[in-house]
Amino acid sequence: MYATIRAMKNISTKTVLAIVITILSWSSSFVFIRFCLHDYSPGELALFRYLIVSATMLIFYVRLKKRTKPTFRQFLQLFFLGFFGIGLYMIALNYGEITVTASITSFIIGMNPIVSMLWAMLFFSEKIAAKRWLGVGVSVIGLLTIAIATFHHDSINWGIGYILFAVLCAGIYNVGQKPLLATFHPIEVAAFSA
Incomplete structure (x- = not known):
């Protein structure tokens, strides 16, 4: 922890500002999406x-x-990444937020690192430490708690399904970049897949 604090002292003001803007933009995006869905369809907003x-x-x-x-x-790989990680992700997220609150959406989307880890294990045979499996278990229990809490009598909130699909798409995007980043600059991967 002290090493992290010492390292943070060397970060420029510009970097700190970029980090703060990124965090605020990401965290407010779910509220912004819900707000915009009053006037735009999920596809239009995406x-x-x-x-x-x-x-x-x-x-x-x-x-x-x-x-x-x-x-x-490589172009096909980048297109595939953009199709899943940007196109389908955003449309599924927008459809999900029609019926799911921004706070629940942000929690479910927050499972993206776990899904990315599982995709990496599946596609790249990456080993997962026991502590990480414990984290997966806790996250899944949290997700199930949310799903059960939003279950109303005999109806299922399909929005949660859309958001889970969005998380799967984001995981594909994250893990699919790995082989491309050996050749391309990260900005190139993001630009080509956008």
């Missing part, structure tokens, strides 16, 4: 949001000093 993201990533991509041109196979 398109609008990712037009902004694509334009922003294009600016960062153009500013890169060294760019790598993807092969056709």
